[in-house]
Amino acid sequence: MSGKGESKLDTKKVIDALNTILEFELAGVVRYTHYSLMVYGHNRIPIVGWLREQASESLAHAAQAGEHITTLDGHPSLKIAKLLETHKHAINDILKESLEHELVQLGNYQALLELVEGKSVFLEEYARQMIFDEETHVAEVRKMLRKPE
Numbered sequence: 001m002s003g004k005g006e007s008k009l010d011t012k013k014v015i016d017a018l019n020t021i022l023e024f025e026l027a028g029v030v031r032y033t034h035y036s037l038m039v040y041g042h043n044r045i046p047i048v049g050w051l052r053e054q055a056s057e058s059l060a061h062a063a064q065a066g067e068h069i070t071t072l073d074g075h076p077s078l079k080i081a082k083l084l085e086t087h088k089h090a091i092n093d094i095l096k097e098s099l100e101h102e103l104v105q106l107g108n109y110q111a112l113l114e115l116v117e118g119k120s121v122f123l124e125e126y127a128r129q130m131i132f133d134e135e136t137h138v139a140e141v142r143k144m145l146r147k148p149e
Helices: 011-037 044-071 091-116 121-145
Strands: none
Touching (some): 011 044, 011 091, 044 091, 091 121
């Protein structure tokens, strides 16, 4: 990770931002796995499949964040972001909670981008890709929440 502007990178703030991302991605693993266990009804199989894909993707994203942390000589957090059990397990409720989670994580990646933009192409490209992924998830969930006309 060498670059013209790298000396301007506030490594501690970047590691803190990456640890926040890591904690939220790990919470996503737990959240989406839990949701997948709570789905009932005729459409259970495709919905459970989608939720478990989200859990797997969250785990992969957590690993990526952790790799970036250790690349910066940081220590990956063992914490998991706060999880709230609402006891609402209707598909719409699950999707609304999922949307809230994705929007918070989108904000976390945008905060990372602000810290690294123009200072590390490596981290900037990572942040941009993750923002793209999160925006895609937000769009998908919003479409799933729409009522057919």
